[in-house]
Amino acid sequence: MKILVLSLLRLGDIIQQAPLLKGLREKHPEAEIHLLLNRQFASVEKVLEGAVDRYIYFDREALQKGLGESSYNILWSYTQVEKLVGELNQESYDVAINLTHNKLSAYLMGVIQASQKRGLYQEEGRFKGLSNRWLRYFNDRFSGSQKSLFHYVELLGKAFDIPVQTPLAASRKKNKLVLLQCLTSDSKKNWGLERYFDLKRTIEVSLVDYEVCVLGASFERETLLKVFSEKDLLICDLPEARKHLQNADLLVTGDTSIKHMAAQVGTPIVEIAVGSSDPLKTGAYSSQAVIIQGEVACAPCSHSQACSQNSHLCAEDVTVEKVFAAVWDQLSGEKILERNLFQTLERAVWSLYLDKARSDVEPFYREAIAELLSKVSLTALNAVLPSWEQQSLGYRSWLENAKKVLPAREVLAAKRSFQSSDVSELILCAQDILKSKKDEAGYFQTFVEALLSRFSQPVQIYDRVHAALMEIEELLTIREAFIRHLQSLSTEGAYYAKGIGQLSIGGFEEAGKGLQRDLENAEL
Amino acid sequence: MSMITFSENHESSLIPFEEGEALASLRDPRAEGLKWVYSLGTIPTPHVVVVGLGSGFHVAALADIDPELQITVVESREALIPVFRSQFPELEDRVNIAVVQEDHDLFKADFFQDVLSQRSYVLSFRECWGQQTSFFSQVFAHLTGRTLESVKYHFEEFGINIKALYLEPNKLLSIKDIIPVVEASAMVEEKKQIFRILGELVK
Numbered sequence: 001m002k003i004l005v006l007s008l009l010r011l012g013d014i015i016q017q018a019p020l021l022k023g024l025r026e027k028h029p030e031a032e033i034h035l036l037l038n039r040q041f042a043s044v045e046k047v048l049e050g051a052v053d054r055y056i057y058f059d060r061e062a063l064q065k066g067l068g069e070s071s072y073n074i075l076w077s078y079t080q081v082e083k084l085v086g087e088l089n090q091e092s093y094d095v096a097i098n099l100t101h102n103k104l105s106a107y108l109m110g111v112i113q114a115s116q117k118r119g120l121y122q123e124e125g126r127f128k129g130l131s132n133r134w135l136r137y138f139n140d141r142f143s144g145s146q147k148s149l150f151h152y153v154e155l156l157g158k159a160f161d162i163p164v165q166t167p168l169a170a171s172r173k174k175n176k177l178v179l180l181q182c183l184t185s186d187s188k189k190n191w192g193l194e195r196y197f198d199l200k201r202t203i204e205v206s207l208v209d210y211e212v213c214v215l216g217a218s219f220e221r222e223t224l225l226k227v228f229s230e231k232d233l234l235i236c237d238l239p240e241a242r243k244h245l246q247n248a249d250l251l252v253t254g255d256t257s258i259k260h261m262a263a264q265v266g267t268p269i270v271e272i273a274v275g276s277s278d279p280l281k282t283g284a285y286s287s288q289a290v291i292i293q294g295e296v297a298c299a300p301c302s303h304s305q306a307c308s309q310n311s312h313l314c315a316e317d318v319t320v321e322k323v324f325a326a327v328w329d330q331l332s333g334e335k336i337l338e339r340n341l342f343q344t345l346e347r348a349v350w351s352l353y354l355d356k357a358r359s360d361v362e363p364f365y366r367e368a369i370a371e372l373l374s375k376v377s378l379t380a381l382n383a384v385l386p387s388w389e390q391q392s393l394g395y396r397s398w399l400e401n402a403k404k405v406l407p408a409r410e411v412l413a414a415k416r417s418f419q420s421s422d423v424s425e426l427i428l429c430a431q432d433i434l435k436s437k438k439d440e441a442g443y444f445q446t447f448v449e450a451l452l453s454r455f456s457q458p459v460q461i462y463d464r465v466h467a468a469l470m471e472i473e474e475l476l477t478i479r480e481a482f483i484r485h486l487q488s489l490s491t492e493g494a495y496y497a498k499g500i501g502q503l504s505i506g507g508f509e510e511a512g513k514g515l516q517r518d519l520e521n522a523e524l
Numbered sequence: 525m526s527m528i529t530f531s532e533n534h535e536s537s538l539i540p541f542e543e544g545e546a547l548a549s550l551r552d553p554r555a556e557g558l559k560w561v562y563s564l565g566t567i568p569t570p571h572v573v574v575v576g577l578g579s580g581f582h583v584a585a586l587a588d589i590d591p592e593l594q595i596t597v598v599e600s601r602e603a604l605i606p607v608f609r610s611q612f613p614e615l616e617d618r619v620n621i622a623v624v625q626e627d628h629d630l631f632k633a634d635f636f637q638d639v640l641s642q643r644s645y646v647l648s649f650r651e652c653w654g655q656q657t658s659f660f661s662q663v664f665a666h667l668t669g670r671t672l673e674s675v676k677y678h679f680e681e682f683g684i685n686i687k688a689l690y691l692e693p694n695k696l697l698s699i700k701d702i703i704p705v706v707e708a709s710a711m712v713e714e715k716k717q718i719f720r721i722l723g724e725l726v727k
Contacts, residue, residue, distance in 0.1 A: 060725065066568070067699050067726050073643035074669035074699060075678060076568065077725070081718050104724035111717045122717065 001031040004093045006109065006119075008058055008100045010185070011041045012257035012282070017099055018264055019153055019285060021051035023162040024097075034091065036108075046239040047261060058084065058108075089113045096121075097160055098129070101142065118160055133354040134159040142281060146445055149347045153285040158354065166287050178203055178327070179234070179244060181215045181253035183223060188275030188307050189255045191315050191323075193227040198320045199252065200232070203327060210249075210331070215241060215258060250330050252323065259284045270326045274314040276303045290326045294318050341376060341384050346441040348372050349479045359474050365485050372486075382490050389483050392476065395443055399472050402429045402447065406469070409462045418458035426465065427451060443475055526655045528603040538607050540579055542654035547604075548579035549651075557585035560649055569645040570594055571638055575664045577601075577621060578652020580608035586647075587618050596620045596635045596644075598663055600656060627662045631677055639667055640677060670696040684709040700726055 005021065007014050014037055024033060032053045037044065039057035059080065066077035089112065098109050098119030109121030109129070120139070121129045130136045138155045141148035148155065157164035182196040200212045213234045216224050221235050234244055242261055245251060251262040252270045255277035262269050263286035271291045273279045278300045279291040293299065294314030301307065301314075348371070352363035372381075405425035412422065420427065430448045433439055446468040455461050530538045533550050540547045549556040560582045567590065574583055577599040587595055595618060599605065602623055609616065622635050630636055638644060646667045653660045665671045669678035675697065676686050688708045689701065699722050706719045 062568070063722070064725050067722060070664070070668060070670065070696065071646050071648070072568070072668065073639070073645070073678070074697065074702070076643040076645070077699070077722055078718055079643050081721055085714075085718065102724075104721055107717050107720045107724065111714050122720070124713065 001028060001095070002034070002091060002093045003028065003031050004034045004036060004056075004088065004091070004096045004112065004114065005052075006036045006096070006098045006100050006105050008036065008038055008060070008102070008105050008108075010038075010257075011044060012185075012255075012260055014041055014044045015047065015257045015260040015264070016153060016282070016285065017156070018048055018051065018260070019164045019166075020099065020156055020160075020162050021048060023157060023164045025051045027163060034093075036088070043238050047242055047264075056084075056088070085111050099156060099160075101139065132159060133356065137350070137354055140445065140449075141442070146442060147440070148280050149343065149350055149441055150280075151283065151285055152281050164285075166285065175247050175249065176210045177248045178210055178212045178250045178252065178331075179215050179248045180212065181251060181256050181258045183216065183220050184254040184256050186275060186303075188301065188312075189277050191254055191272045191274055191318060192312070193224070195315070195318075195320055195323075196252075197227050199323055199327070200228075202320060202324050206324070206328075207331065213244075215244065215251075250327060252327060255282060259289075262286075263289065268330045270323060270330055272318055272323060274299065274312070274318060275307065276301050288330075290330060292318055292322060292326055341380060342388065342440075344372065344375060345384070345388060349475065349482055350441065352478050352482065353475050359470075363478055363481075365482060368482070369485055369489060378490060381486060385483065385486055385490070389487075391438070392479050392483060394438060395472075395476055395479070398429065398433055398444065399469065399476060402426060402465075403469055405429055406465055407462070409459060409466075412458040412462045415458040418455060418461065422458065423451065423461060423465075443472055446471055526601070528601055530607060537581075538579070538611060540604055540607065542601070542656075545654050547652040547654050548581055553579050553581040554585070556651065557581035557583075560651075561585040561589050564647065567593065567645055569642055571596070571642045571644045573598060573635070573639060573644050573646045573667055575646060575648045575660050575667070576650070576652045576656070577604050577608055578649060578654075580604075580612055580615075582649045582652070583608075583619055584612050584615060587615055594620075594638075596622055596638070598622050598624055598630070598660075598667070600625055600659060624663065627659060627666060628673065630663060630666050631674070636667075636677070640680075665696055670698070672697070675702075682706070682709070682711055682715060684711065698726070699723070 003024065005024070007017055021033070021035070033051065034054045034056055035048075035052045036056045036058055039059045040061055042055070042057065045055055063077045063080060066072040066080065085108075093112065093114040095116045095118060096109060096112050096114035098105050098117075098121060101120050106120040106122045106127055106129075109117055109119070110123050117129060118131070119129050119135065120127060130139055134155060137150075138159050140146065142152065142155075150158070153164055156162070180196050180200060182190070182193055184190055196214070200214070203210055203212050212232075214224055214228050214232050215234050215236070217237070218235055221233065224233055236244065238261070241258060242265060245258070245262045245267045246265045248267055250268050250270065251259065252272070253259045253262070254272055254274070259269055259271055263284040266288070269284050269286060269289040271279065271284060271289055273283065273291050273293045279293065283289065283291055294317035296313045296317050298309060299314040348368050352365070352368050356363055407422065412418075415422065430444070430451050433444045434448065439445075447465065450461070450464040450468045453461075453464060455464075526542050529541045531541060531550075533539050533553070537553060539550055539553060570592065571594040572586070574586065574595060574597045577583065577597045583595065583597055586593065597619060599621060600623065605621055605623070608621070620635060622633050624630050624633060644667070646664055648660065648664050650657070662671070666674040669675060672689065675689065679702070684702075684705050685708055686705070688705045699719070703719055703723045706716055
């Protein structure tokens with residue numbers, strides 16, 4: 001079996017995808033795996049450790065040069081891409097997997113001949129390949145600024161059915177070494193060299209047996225020397241950085257490729273996510289990472305735009321004291337705060353929905369509950385269930401309202417032109433949802449996006465909104481059923497405690513109803 | 525046609541002048557040529573076209589730095605050629621010189637087929653263009669496929685609908701101008717797809 005993987009993003013993304021490549025190797029130990037990546041990141045070969053058999057390069061910089069400089073023939077870059085496609089097609093791949101998920105990679109996937117294409121590709125003028133719900137979720141949440149409940153690596157693993165392991169804590173010799181990776185690829189994402197300098201001093205004064213060194217690439221030396229002295233610096237390439245990380249007790253970093261490498265070698269991380277860094281999308285995929293974010297309204301900002309504030313507010317909001325507290329917790333082995341319970345519950349609901357191949361398939365509640373209980377205690381669950389159920393009622397009321405105010409298809413089909421006043425009540429409904437800021441998990445995102453889309457025919461808006469509402473209906477049905485299962489579980493738990501024994505969740509035949517709580521009547 | 529004269533410098537090299545304007549450095553034409561070659565960086569194609577012969581020192585430097593490179597020089601001032609050949613006899617077989625008087629004659633020249641098939645890299649040594657700047661600029665743009673007239677030759681194999689091409693006067697074409705035309709043309713989907721990839725690279 002021959003597999004081609006397209007990874008045409010930046011260095012950090014490729015390093016971040018290493019668990020996926022390793023998972024792919026584990027799943028197909030006999031397969032020949034080729035990785036297509038940007039030539040400028042060829043150095044990543046040294047850190048991908050046997051997951052890939054052959055590296056093929058997409059010379060993005062040369063192609064852009066060929067397109068931009070007047071000395072090049074207007075078709076020089078065309079010829080280069082054509083040659084690359086020819087070479088790829090000589091390989092007769094069985095499977096091509098697109099981990100990149102942008103238009104460029106979709107077009108490239110479109111011309112690659114492979115028996116099976118997985119992920120986004122363009123064919124016959126249409127984008128295809130969003131073959132499962134996980135991929136569609138990935139496409140929806142990662143193509144814009146929408147929040148995702150799942151980490152990038154986790155999502156891709158689910159989308160492509162690749163087993164991904166969260167890197168485990170490495171058993172390491174204590175070297176009493178803390179590394180700082182101060183500079184990122186974007187000045188907006190830098191916390192500030194002076195703050196790192198203060199942090200270094202604070203660690204050295206408070207934890208006298210710890211040494212603090214500053215990691216950097218050779219091109220960063222000059223900038224780092226403006227604040228740090230030569231003896232503080234560890235200037236190195238990627239493989240050397242990996243060795244330093246293996247020897248370190250902790251890495252304090254911004255949103256960099258180094259943090260993904262630290263995650264892979266099991267080094268604990270304190271990540272300072274400022275500027276456009278979005279930890280849910282690009283945070284280190286590690287159980288040992290603590291992420292500190294600036295809590296300001298404008299964060300995270302857009303990648304492509306410069307900081308719109310007079311000063312770097314998000315970085316200013318993250319104090320040296322706050323970072324040092326996280327460093328202290330990490331070094332002293334204090335338990336990292338449990339992930340937000342609400343988010344864990346939402347992830348469980350969405351996983352149930354996304355795991356379904358079709359809407360008529362019954363979700364795997366039993367497995368989801370077992371997984372949930374492996375992460376959180378029943379007591380903690382019982383404490384949040386009532387407010388979570390309350391949220392469901394709110395969502396249900398939004399949904400019913402939207403269904404009620406959606407004009408009939410026939411009404412819209414009869415219209416020659418479309419005006420926003422035709423769906424004004426739907427727009428008001430969407431505004432209410434947005435203003436409430438209560439839909440953090442994004443149940444109504446597709447509904448809101450449907451209203452923001454452009455249509456040539458009025459009936460198209462009906463189809464899009466109707467499909468979105470059907471999706472929300474399915475999600476809310478799962479959410480409500482999941483709550484009922486959890487409530488039954490806690491009721492069963494209470495009976496077990498009283499020694500009554502297990503009762504059927506489905507209820508007694510003679511009673512004609514289950515043991516689910518009746519909100520109107522507290523009696524069983 | 526402008527008047528070409530020659531003057532011997534302190535190294536006994538012949539330096540050409542056009543209407544009194546030197547077409548190379550009088551003091552050190554060799555160093556000037558070398559400096560130009562070093563500024564070029566990596567040359568991406570095995571065949572290059574140099575627009576402008578002038579004194580030829582820059583061409584000699586180019587031939588010297590890459591012995592495998594096939595070089596064609598485009599020149600309109602024929603008087604320069606015998607002096608170049610006598611000063612650099614060793615380049616007789618290395619450097620092909622094409623004389624082009626009118627810019628549209630270029631499309632009929634033999635070497636133009638090589639330019640099309642090899643997507644040749646085109647170099648300009650502006651110091652030797654003298655009074656011909658406007659003419660050589662046009663030649664340069666034709667050779668790289670960035671003029672409306674040259675598009676039909678460069679894109680002949682694709683059968684694109686040239687009529688769909690909109691170009692502002694005096695503007696050099698880029699791939700961005702071509703992509704909408706490609707989309708509007710009947711062309712093999714795979715080729716269109718490659719143009720779409722290029723479109724993403726210039727976004």
